Amino acid sequence: MNKPTPLSGFPELLPSQRTVEREVIATLSRTFELHGFGNIETRAVEPMDQLLRKGDTSKEVYVLRRLQEDDSSRTESNRSGGMGLHFDLTVPFARYVLENAGKLEFPFRRYQIQKVWRGERPQEGRFREFAQADIDIVGRDTLPFHHDVEVARVMLEALGKLTFLPGFTLQVNNRKLIQGFYAGLGAPDVEETMRLIDKLDKMPADEVGKLLVSEAGLSDDQAAKCLELATITATDDSFVEKVRALGVESELLEEGLSELATLINATAPLTGPDSGSNSVRVVADLSIARGLDYYTGTVFETRLDGYETLGSICSGGRYDALASDGKTTYPGVGISLGVSRVLVPLVQKGVLDGDRKVPSTVLVAVADEESRAEADSAAQQLRAHNVACEVSPNAAKFGKQIRFAERRGIPYVLFATEGGYEIKDIRTGDQVPADPATWTPQNESDLKPQVVVNNEEKK
Amino acid sequence: MNKPTPLSGFPELLPSQRTVEREVIATLSRTFELHGFGNIETRAVEPMDQLLRKGDTSKEVYVLRRLQEDDSSRTESNRSGGMGLHFDLTVPFARYVLENAGKLEFPFRRYQIQKVWRGERPQEGRFREFAQADIDIVGRDTLPFHHDVEVARVMLEALGKLTFLPGFTLQVNNRKLIQGFYAGLGAPDVEETMRLIDKLDKMPADEVGKLLVSEAGLSDDQAAKCLELATITATDDSFVEKVRALGVESELLEEGLSELATLINATAPLTGPDSGSNSVRVVADLSIARGLDYYTGTVFETRLDGYETLGSICSGGRYDALASDGKTTYPGVGISLGVSRVLVPLVQKGVLDGDRKVPSTVLVAVADEESRAEADSAAQQLRAHNVACEVSPNAAKFGKQIRFAERRGIPYVLFATEGGYEIKDIRTGDQVPADPATWTPQNESDLKPQVVVNNEEKK
Numbered sequence: 025m026n027k028p029t030p031l032s033g034f035p036e037l038l039p040s041q042r043t044v045e046r047e048v049i050a051t052l053s054r055t056f057e058l059h060g061f062g063n064i065e066t067r068a069v070e071p072m073d074q075l076l077r078k079g080d081t082s083k084e085v086y087v088l089r090r091l092q093e094d095d096s097s098r099t100e101s102n103r104s105g106g107m108g109l110h111f112d113l114t115v116p117f118a119r120y121v122l123e124n125a126g127k128l129e130f131p132f133r134r135y136q137i138q139k140v141w142r143g144e145r146p147q148e149g150r151f152r153e154f155a156q157a158d159i160d161i162v163g164r165d166t167l168p169f170h171h172d173v174e175v176a177r178v179m180l181e182a183l184g185k186l187t188f189l190p191g192f193t194l195q196v197n198n199r200k201l202i203q204g205f206y207a208g209l210g211a212p213d214v215e216e217t218m219r220l221i222d223k224l225d226k227m228p229a230d231e232v233g234k235l236l237v238s239e240a241g242l243s244d245d246q247a248a249k250c251l252e253l254a255t256i257t258a259t260d261d262s263f264v265e266k267v268r269a270l271g272v273e274s275e276l277l278e279e280g281l282s283e284l285a286t287l288i289n290a291t292a293p294l295t296g297p298d299s300g301s302n303s304v305r306v307v308a309d310l311s312i313a314r315g316l317d318y319y320t321g322t323v324f325e326t327r328l329d330g331y332e333t334l335g336s337i338c339s340g341g342r343y344d345a346l347a348s349d350g351k352t353t354y355p356g357v358g359i360s361l362g363v364s365r366v367l368v369p370l371v372q373k374g375v376l377d378g379d380r381k382v383p384s385t386v387l388v389a390v391a392d393e394e395s396r397a398e399a400d401s402a403a404q405q406l407r408a409h410n411v412a413c414e415v416s417p418n419a420a421k422f423g424k425q426i427r428f429a430e431r432r433g434i435p436y437v438l439f440a441t442e443g444g445y446e447i448k449d450i451r452t453g454d455q456v457p458a459d460p461a462t463w464t465p466q467n468e469s470d471l472k473p474q475v476v477v478n479n480e481e482k483k
Numbered sequence: 484m485n486k487p488t489p490l491s492g493f494p495e496l497l498p499s500q501r502t503v504e505r506e507v508i509a510t511l512s513r514t515f516e517l518h519g520f521g522n523i524e525t526r527a528v529e530p531m532d533q534l535l536r537k538g539d540t541s542k543e544v545y546v547l548r549r550l551q552e553d554d555s556s557r558t559e560s561n562r563s564g565g566m567g568l569h570f571d572l573t574v575p576f577a578r579y580v581l582e583n584a585g586k587l588e589f590p591f592r593r594y595q596i597q598k599v600w601r602g603e604r605p606q607e608g609r610f611r612e613f614a615q616a617d618i619d620i621v622g623r624d625t626l627p628f629h630h631d632v633e634v635a636r637v638m639l640e641a642l643g644k645l646t647f648l649p650g651f652t653l654q655v656n657n658r659k660l661i662q663g664f665y666a667g668l669g670a671p672d673v674e675e676t677m678r679l680i681d682k683l684d685k686m687p688a689d690e691v692g693k694l695l696v697s698e699a700g701l702s703d704d705q706a707a708k709c710l711e712l713a714t715i716t717a718t719d720d721s722f723v724e725k726v727r728a729l730g731v732e733s734e735l736l737e738e739g740l741s742e743l744a745t746l747i748n749a750t751a752p753l754t755g756p757d758s759g760s761n762s763v764r765v766v767a768d769l770s771i772a773r774g775l776d777y778y779t780g781t782v783f784e785t786r787l788d789g790y791e792t793l794g795s796i797c798s799g800g801r802y803d804a805l806a807s808d809g810k811t812t813y814p815g816v817g818i819s820l821g822v823s824r825v826l827v828p829l830v831q832k833g834v835l836d837g838d839r840k841v842p843s844t845v846l847v848a849v850a851d852e853e854s855r856a857e858a859d860s861a862a863q864q865l866r867a868h869n870v871a872c873e874v875s876p877n878a879a880k881f882g883k884q885i886r887f888a889e890r891r892g893i894p895y896v897l898f899a900t901e902g903g904y905e906i907k908d909i910r911t912g913d914q915v916p917a918d919p920a921t922w923t924p925q926n927e928s929d930l931k932p933q934v935v936v937n938n939e940e941k942k
Contacts (some may be wrong), residue, residue, distance in 0.1 A: 027808050028582045036579065038586055039593065046522060057842035058866040060873030062498035062504060067612050068527070068598065069493065072550075084550075090602035091531075091544045091567070095630040108550070120495065123487045127497055129840055129891050131876050134498065139527065143549035153526050168876065170855060186709065314669035349486050381588055383516035396629060414519030417590050417627065432588050 032170075033146030034153045035368045040433070043378025045155075048186060049137055052157050052361070054326040055182040056135040059174070061159055064134050066116035068141075069107045074115060084111050084142040109141040113158045113360065117346035121162055121354055130164040130354075131171065131239060137363070149334040149365045160358030162346055167355040169283055172322040172342055176306070179338065179359045180294045183326075184304045188376060188475045189366065191303030191329040194336070196287055197312040199319050201280025205253055205267070208274030212241040221254055221288060222313040229254075240300045254311035260292060261285040264306045284308055303329070320344040324359050328366060337362045344476055377472045380433025385470055386413035386447070387429040388460075389439035393419050402438060405460040411471065413438070426450055435470050438463075489756055492605030492614045494827045499892070501836025502932040504614075504826055507645060508596055511616050512821070514641040515594040518633070520618055523593050525575035527600075528566045533574060543570050543601040569598040572617045572819065578804035580813055582623055589623040589813075590630065596822065608793040608824045619817030621805055626814040628742055631801055632749045632783040635765070638797065638818045639753045642785075643763045647835060647934045648825065650762030650788040651797070655746055656771040656798070658778050660739025664712055664726070667733030671700040680713055681772040688713075713770040719751060720744040722767045742780060743767055762788070779803040783818050787825060796821045837932045839892025845872035846888040846908070847919075848898035852878050861897060861904060864919040870930065872897070885909055894929050897922075 030036070037045060053063065075085050085108040103180045110116050113136045121128065137157045146152060159178060161171045176194065183192045202221070206214045217240045223232055229251050236247035249270055256266045264281050282470075291306045319341035326338035340359030347354040370376045388403045390396055398416045406413045416425050422439065429437050429450055438447045438460060447458035465471060489495070496504060512522065534544050545568040563731035569575050572595045580587065596616040605611060618637060631804045635653065644650045661680070665673045676699045682691055688710050695706035708729055715725045722738050750765045773782045778800035799818030806813040829835045847862045849855055858874045865872045873893075875884050881898070888896050888909055897906045897919060906917035924930060 027584075028578050030582065031526065031528070034526040036526055037523065038583060040525055042521070058869065058871045060841050060871060062501070062841050062845040064496065064498055064501055067490065067493040067495055068600070069490070069612070074487075086547045087550050088545045088547060088568070092602070109547070119487050123489065124497060125486075133841070135874070143551070153528070163876075171876070239935050319814070351553075382519050382521050382592070384519040387586055409516065412517045414520060416594070417630070418624075 035151055035364065035372070037368075037371060038381075039382045040378035040473070041371045041376075043372055043380075044188075044376045044475050045363070047188075047475050048363060048367060049155075049157070049407045051185050052137065052182050052363075053135070055185060056159055056178065059133070059178045059181075061133040061135040061178070064120065064136055066110070066113070066120050066136065067139055068109055068139075070110050070116055070119065072108050074119060075108045075111065077115075082467075084144050085109070085367045086143050101122060112140055112143045113138060113156055114160075114346075114358070117158070118265075118354075121349050121438050122349050125164070125349075125352070125354075130162065131163045131167060133159070134162075135159045135408040149331075149337075149362075149369055151364055151368065154362065154364035154368075157358050157363050158340075158358060158360040160346070160356050162354050162356040164354060167357065169286070169321075171358045172283070173287050175247060175340070175357050175359050176287060176291050176322075176324065177294060179324075179361065180291060180304050180306065183338070183361075184294070188477050189370070190330070190331065191305070193305045193307055193327045194331065194338070195293075195307050195312050195325045195327065195336075196284065197308065197310055197323050198284040198287075198321055199313070199323060200276050201267070201284055202253065202310065202313060204274040204276030204278070204280050205270075205272050206250065208272040208277050209242075209246050209249060211246060211250075216240040217242065217250060218313050219315070221250060221311070222315045224254055224311050225250075254307075256310040258288070258308045259306065261288055261308075263288075263310065266406055267310070287322060314339065314341060318343055318345075319339070321433035322357065326361075331366075331369065334365060334369065337366045374478050376477055377478060379476045380435075380473050381430045382414065382434060383412045383473060384432070384434045385411050385465060386436045386438050387425065387432075388413055389413045389422065389425045389437055390416040390419045391440060394453070395440065398440065402440070402460040406438070406463065409464065411464060418463050422447045433473075436465065487576075492610050494610055494823065494831070496827075496830060497801045497840075499837035499840045499932070500830045500835075502839075503647075503830055503835045503934050504822070506647075506934050507822060507826060508614075510644050511596065511641050511822075512594070514644060515618055515637065518592070518637045518640075520592040520594040520637070523573070523579065523595055524597055525569070525579050525595065527568055527598075529569050529575055529578065531567050533578060534567045534570065536574075539812070543603050544568070545600050545602055566901065570601045570613055571599055572597060573805075576617070576619060577813075577815075581806050581808050581916070584623070584808075584811070584813075589621065591621045591627060593621075594618045608790075608796075608821075608828055610823055610827065613821065613823035613827075614821050615819050617799075617817060617819040618699045619805070619815050621813050621815040623811060623813060628745070628780075629737055631816045632746050634799070634816050634818050635746060635750050635781075636753060638783075638820065639750060639763050639765065642820075643753065647936050648787070648829070649790065652766060652786045652788065653681045653750075653797070654766050654768040654771050654786065655743065655750075656767065656769055656782050656794075657739040657743040657746075657780055657782055658772070658782060659735050659774060660726070660743055661712065661769065663735030663737070664729075664741050664830065665709065665734040667731040667736050668701075668705050669894070670705060670709075673697040675934045676701065676709060677772050678774070680709060680770070681774045683710075683713055683770050703726070706779075706904070715767075715768045715769040717747070718765065720767075722747075722769065726769070726888070736942055746781060748913065773798065773800060776800070777802050777804075783815065785820075790825075790828065790883075793824060796825045833937050836935055836937060838935045839894075839932050841873065841891045841893060842871045842894045842932060843873045843891070844870050844924060844931075845897050846884065846891075846893045847872055847874045847885045848881065848896055849875040849878045852897060854899065857899065861870050861899070861919040865897070865922065868923065870922070870923055892932075895924065 094151050206217045211217045220235050233247045236242045288308050295304050321342035323341035325336035338361040342357040344355045345353050346356030388399045390399045403413045448455040547566050665676045670676045679694050692706045695701045747767050754763050773896035780801035784795035797820040801816040803814045804812050805815030847858045849858045862872050862874050907914040
C-alpha cells in the first residue's frame with residue numbers, strides 16, 4: 025500500500041488535536057446534562073423518502089447499497105427508495121420521537137453529538153463528514169415559549185465555557201415578528217418576501233429591494249420598509265420601539281416583538297465581560313430569517329468572532345411541528361452547534377492543539393528488561409490513584425528515555441534508584457523521591473492533556 | 484408521517500438505556516487512557532479497494548454514492564472503485580498510521596470507539612450498525628512481545644471494571660505454536676490445516692479429522708495429533724508439558740509455547756475472585772485460530788458468561804504487518820471489544836438499564852408562572868456546584884409536579900416556602916430545608932444516573 029493521501033472534506037485529527045475536540049464535547053455534554061438534557065444517539069441511516077422530505081437538500085445525500093445486493097434482493101432496501109446517511113440530526117430525531125413517543129416523557133430534552141454527512145463540495149468550514157452537537161426540547165401538542173429562552177440560555181452557557189475559543193455572537197430573531205410585519209404591511213406574498221430578505225447577506229440591499237418589487241409584488245415604499253426592518257439590531261429590547269416607529273401593525277407582529285423582547289431580556293445577564301465566561305454576546309438581529317427552513321417563531325444564528333466567513337456555526341429555532349403522526353403533533357425548539365465547523369479550521373491552522381501526544385502524565389523508565397515487571401508494578405500503583413502512565417518500551421540509556429518522554433510531551437519520568445523511586449519533572453529538571461503508590465503531580469492540570477492556544481487569537 | 488418502525492440490524496437505545504452504553508464507554512476510555520492509549524477517530528468511509536483487500540468480507544460492505552452524482556462526476560469517487568463505510572476499525576487505523584506516520588510517535592498506542600457497518604443478515608448480537616472499542620499498539624519495524632502482554636492486561640482490566648456485566652473468559656492462543664506444531668508434524672499444508680481446525684467450533688471433531696486427511700493431506704496419525712492439540716486448555720503454563728507430551732518439535736513451536744506461557748503467567752494475577760474486579764478468567768485454549776485473519780502470533784477471543792451463543796465478543800491478536808508502505812513495515816498487536824454485541828442484547832432483554840430517564844438530580848418546582856425566574860435562579864445555583872436539575876415546565880399542583888419527577892426517576896424536588904427553600908427526597912418522603920447554593924445529595928451516586936441490573940444474571 026502506498027502512502028495514502030487525505031480525502032478532501034473528511035477531516036481527521038492527530039491524537040494531540042483530538043484533545044481539543046474531546047474537551048469541547050465533554051464541556052458541552054456536562055453543561056447539557058446539568059440542564060436535564062439526556063443523551064441519545066440515532067443510527068447513521070434513514071430511509072431516503074424521509075431524508076428528501078425537505079426537497080432542497082436532496083443533492084447532499086449519500087445513498088447506500090450493499091455491495092453484494094443484486095436486483096432481486098434490492099427490493100428490501102428500496103421499499104422506500106433505499107437508505108441514505110443522515111445529513112443533520114433533526115430528521116433522525118423527529119423520527120426517533122415518533123417511533124418512541126410512548127416511552128418518552130414530555131417535554132423531552134435531549135442532546136445528540138454525532139457525525140453527519142453531506143455530499144457537497146468541500147470548502148473552509150464545510151465538510152462531507154462533520155460532527156454536530158444538537159439540543160432540542162420537544163413537547164406533546166404544546167410547548168410553552170419559556171423553552172425557547174431555555175435552549176438559548178443553555179447553549180450560551182455551553183459556548184461561554186469554551187474559553188479557549190474566540191468569542192461568539194448569538195443573533196436572534198422571530199419569524200412571527202417578520203412575517204407579521206410583512207403581513208401588516210400588506211405584502212401579497214409573505215413567504216417570498218422572507219425568502220428574498222434572507223438574501224441580504226449575499227446581495228446588496230438595493231438589488232434585494234428590486235427583487236422585492238419584481239418578484240414579491242411589493243410597492244417601492246413597502247420594499248423600503250422591509251429593508252429598513254432588516255437593518256434593526258439591538259442588544260436589549262430597544263428594537264421594539266424601532267420597529268413600532270415603522271408604523272406597521274398586526275397581531276402576529278406584536279406576538280413576535282413580545283417573544284423576542286422576552287428572549288433578549290432573559291439572556292442578556294448571561295453575556296458580556298462580567299458574565300465570568302468566554303465573550304458571548306446576544307443580539308436581536310431582524311435580518312435573520314433562516315431561509316427555507318421550517319421555523320415558526322424564534323430563530324438563531326451564531327457568528328464566531330474573527331471567523332465570520334465560516335457563516336453561522338450554531339443555528340436553530342422553534343418549529344411548531346417538529347414531528348407529527350397525524351394524530352399528535354410534537355412542537356420543538358432547538359439549536360445545533362457545528363462542532364467540526366468551528367474546531368477543524370482552528371486546529372488545522374494550529375491555533376488550537378493539545379499539549380501532549382499521549383494521555384500519560386508519567387513515563388516509567390526501565391533500567392533493564394529483567395526489571396520490566398517492577399516497572400509494570402510501579403505503573404499499576406500510579407494508575408490505581410488515577411495517574412495515567414506508560415512504561416518505557418525499551419531499556420535504552422536514561423537520557424534516551426527522557427527524550428522519549430519529551431517527544432510525547434509526557435511531563436514526568438519515574439525511575440528506580442537503589443534507595444527507592446525518584447521522579448523527574450523534565451520541564452524543570454527537578455528530581456525528588458516519590459512513592460508510586462501515592463505520588464500525584466503538584467498541578468492537577470498535569471493529570472490530563474490540556475488544550476493550548478498558539479496565537480493572539482486568544483483573548 | 485406515520486409512526487415509523489425500527490430498522491432491523493440498526494439498534495437504538497432509549498435515554499435511560501443509553502446510560503449503560505455511556506458508562507461502558509467512559510470506563511473503557513478512562514482505563515485505556517490510564518495506560519497511555521490516546522483516542523482518535525477516523526472517518527466513516529474508505530476507498531473500496533482498501534475495504535476489499537481482505538477479500539472475504541466484500542459481501543458485507545455498504546457502498547456510497549452521492550444522490551446527484553451523474554456519470555460524468557462519478558469519475559471522482561470511482562477513481563479507486565468508489566467509497567464504502569468501514570466494516571471494522573483496523574483497516575482505517577492501518578491507513579491512518581501510514582498517512583500520518585511522520586507525525587506519530589512509535590510505539591503508538593491508540594484507542595478508538597466508533598460505529599462500524601456491515602451489510603450482513605441481522606441476528607442476535609449481529610447488527611448492521613454497531614459500536615466497537617479497539618486498542619492497538621503499533622511499532623515501526625519492530626514491536627517487542629511485551630506489548631502482546633500489555634494489550635491483554637489493559638483489556639482485562641477494562642472488562643474487570645464493568646462490574647454490572649456477566650463475567651468474561653479471555654481465550655488465548657498463539658499462531659506460532661499451532662503453525663510450528665503442524666510444521667514439526669510434517670503437515671504438507673499448514674495454512675489449510677489451520678483453516679480446518681478453526682472449524683472445530685461448528686463441526687464435530689471426527690468430521691474435521693476426515694477433512695484434515697482428505698483436504699490437508701495429513702495421515703490419520705497426524706490428523707489425530709492436530710485434533711489432540713486443539714483439546715488442550717489450561718489456566719496456567721501447564722499446557723506446555725501437555726503439548727510436549729505429543730512429541731512434536733520445531734523452533735517455531737518452541738517460540739509459540741514460550742510466548743503463550745509468558746502471556747498466561749503475566750495475566751493470571753489480574754483474574755479470579757481475589758483480583759477485586761469483575762469475574763474475568765484467562766485460559767490458554769489451543770483450539771483458537773481466528774480463521775482467515777492475518778494474525779502472526781498471539782490470538783485472542785473472549786466469551787461472555789451465560790451468553791456464549793453471541794460468539795467471541797472481544798477478539799484480536801498480533802500481526803507482523805498491520806501496515807506497510809513498501810519501505811517501512813508497522814507491526815501491531817490489538818484487541819477489539821464488540822460494545823454493541825455485548826450491550827444491546829442485555830439492554831433489550833431489560834437485564835441492564837439506567838435508573839432514570841433524565842440526568843436531573845433535582846426538579847425545581849414552580850409555584851406559579853410569575854415565580855419562574857426565581858425557580859430558574861435556584862436551578863442555576865444548584866448547577867453552579869454540579870447538581871443537574873430541571874425546572875418544572877408548568878405551575879401545576881405540587882402533587883402533580885412530584886409525579887412528574889417520579890415518572891422521570893428524578894429523586895429530589897426543590898420548592899420555595901415562605902421561610903426559604905425545602906427539598907424532598909421523593910423516594911423516602913423526607914423533606915428538609917435546603918440552600919440551593921450549597922445543597923448536594925447525601926449519596927454521591929444520586930448526582931448521576933446509575934446502571935441497574937434487573938435480574939439474577941448479576942453475580
